[in-house]
Amino acid sequence: MERNYDYTKIEKKWQDIWDEKQTFAAKNDYTLPKFYGLVEFPYPSGQGLHVGHPRSYTAIDIVSRKKRLEGFNVLYPMGWDAFGLPTENFAIKNHIHPSIVTENNIKNFKRQLKSLGFSFDWSREVNTTDPSYYKWTQWIFLQLFKKGLAYKSKMSVNWCTSCKCVLANEEVVNGVCERCGSEVIHKEKSQWMLKITDYAEKLLEGLDTVDFIDRVKTQQRNWIGRSYGTQVTFNTNLGDKFDIFTTRADTLFGATYMVMSPEHPLISKWADKITNYEQVKEYQTLAAKKSDFERTELAKDKTGVKLEGVTAINPVNNTEIPIFISDYVLISYGTGAIMAVPAHDTRDWDFAKKFNLPIIEVVAGGEDVQKEAFTDCQSGVLVNSDFLNGLSVEQAKIKIQEWLCEKGIGTVKTNYKLRDWVFSRQRYWGEPIPMVYCEKCGWVPIDESELPLVLPNVDSYEPTDNGESPLAKMTDWVNTTCPHCKGPAKRETDTMPQWAGSSWYFLRYCDPHNDKELASKEALEYWAPVDWYNGGMEHTTLHLLYSRFWHKFLYDIGVVPNAEPYSKRTSHGMILGENGEKMSKSRGNVVNPDEIVKNYGADTMRVYEMFIGDFEKAAPWSQASIKGSKRFLDKVWALFDILSDEKGYSKELESEIHRTIKKVTEDIEGLKMNTAIAALMTLLNSIQGKKSITRDEYKTFLILLNPFAPHITEELWEMCGFDGMLNEAKWPDFDEAKCVDSTVEIVVQINGKIKARLNIAADISAEEAIALAKQQEAVSKEISGKNIIKELYVPKKLVNLVVK
């Protein structure tokens, strides 16, 4: 027999068989126990598959293959998140319709995925750009609109200067566009918004009910940013009242000035009362011009203007205090105005120092507040605060809140950092928003029977400089009749963001060909929720949050049976280039999966990517290390040469086999693929040492390895003449009692230092073990004439004698 197996031939052979037999199609038998494994469907880019994709896909493929062998009805689907800018930009450059570009890219991706032997159910493939799919994306939008959760609003939005398109807050990273890295500026635009803020509390609470890795939960919690505080009403010398939000109502006596955001509506109302209004207006203009980038870069230096002629009255002591405007107060958070307590807030302290404002200590316990703000709320006692004096911060918060509520000038309030989701994009390649504007009736949804509202063909996909979608030029399409009054009306020309289609795709997989509903009730009740979802950390506050929001909404309107879409969420680390840097064309460190499949085979690629390191951590690619995985599979292949006719497990291997079954079974569930493979390698080394393998030993080994290396194991299974196909076999059981050897080696320590090794029966008593240990020559020598203070026996591990 050949030493090295012909992976190219074997892999093709089994991929064809799986395809032909529909081996991995999920069954519609809803009486079976189910497992729904999910990975993020890719954006089919022109570059093809990245070696990072298979890391996630292989891991859940392994879990799915194991679950099938354990008797589960498994749904492991794949599809295409195909709307998006790169395709559109490619189409513009090369004058090809985006749908054709998409089709070609999908073809290439599909070929690559198939070449890696993933057990996807291809009969359930979905494509977000298919009208029969986005019909339901549009349908969900209409339901959101009907429930008042989609609204159009003119507001200042993030605008990417290069994409010529608005961005959601989640898409702005460090003041630049998440996708292209270009500058993001603010622009007043009328945009469709989704009220994700209505779900802030539910999105937070839901996190307590799901099994997501902690860093995902923490990041979502931080992003939603809940804080409990008090809303307090301040009066002014003009009699106009305004509200502020504070989490430190206990420091109210220390408020020495107020700050409003430059965009605060009261400022224009006070135009003729403010004596330095020109100066104020100038500051407002300046603040508006700043990009996000400048705002964050210049964050340290506080600027502002005092409103001359208007003062606020502190309700606790009726003191008149000045009002400033400054861009360190944001209009979009809280009430857009704050009370400033420089003694106990660093930002207020900086501002007070710059403008020479009084700093009054109201919480004692820190250093001199003239030198530094004292912000600790754990220690410290209230001073200079009348009826709050002597209380702790926590006590004072409660007391002042009661006092304010009683006077009717304060309420308990919860605020969130989360903002509503800007949902329109001024681009072509996205789902049309199914809304019509009528002069008489306002925004009117199109009738559900008219869905899908198909994206029309246009001559040019170029984004326009005036900030309109390319669809705006299609007057035939734009001009329509109002569904309500039948009068003339215009269609919405913006499209949905890339995140729309992916916000519910996992539901479609349950029933992908249904043209009556997004998925049938029965299908959803059986398959939902997703049992295990693996994906990238970069989607934590984007796709993962958005899809939870949509799902919760669909739950509220009775479309889906569960409040949370995913039971379990894990995340893989990135695969870096050989030099430890992120893989990118410009760094020239990109590895093409096709090359690896060609030179080493899909099974080696799969094993290598799982063996590369801790699944959750980033790991650099190593061309040299792949050889180790290839060698391992070559050795597994070579075991066939030493296959005996014997059945059962041999005596010398029995306990090791049981241990390996246990280890692999548990490690797969814990995503510790690297140690599962290491355990298989160790077992292989033991088998090689024995120079023969029984049929049952080989059988068990092949089943355990099958999820990792499905092709070679199927081939060997067939060569051995085992029953049926390996993918129909049963996952082996292990016997806990057989996992331990009857004798074990323990170490004997004296004062914690190893002095001897000893083979003893595993179930020996402590007394016997210690007695045996003392008989060891190296030990008796050490303890003779000394006092034994303490004797310890840790079963199956060690004996430690403490002597003096």
Place this chain on the structure above:
RNA sequence: GCCGAUGUGGUGGAAUAGGCAGACACAAGGGACUUAAAAUCCCUCGGUAGCAAUAUCGUGCCGGUUCAAGUCCGGCCAUCGGCACCA
């Protein structure tokens, strides 16, 4: 600044109800086979001292708890990721 994570050989990484640090690999060195190379097989492989048995140090740094600390506690340092004037 806040939140989270990480720090172990030449490299990727194992090992936490505290119990033999370095599993499993890669690379490197030596040997076998070969005309030769590749492949394969065998041996060595944390530092220092020693021919060796062995001794001694060693899991970012400093301290503590313990018979015993990579693991627990306190205090630092460094790196990475997220958020960032959120009141």
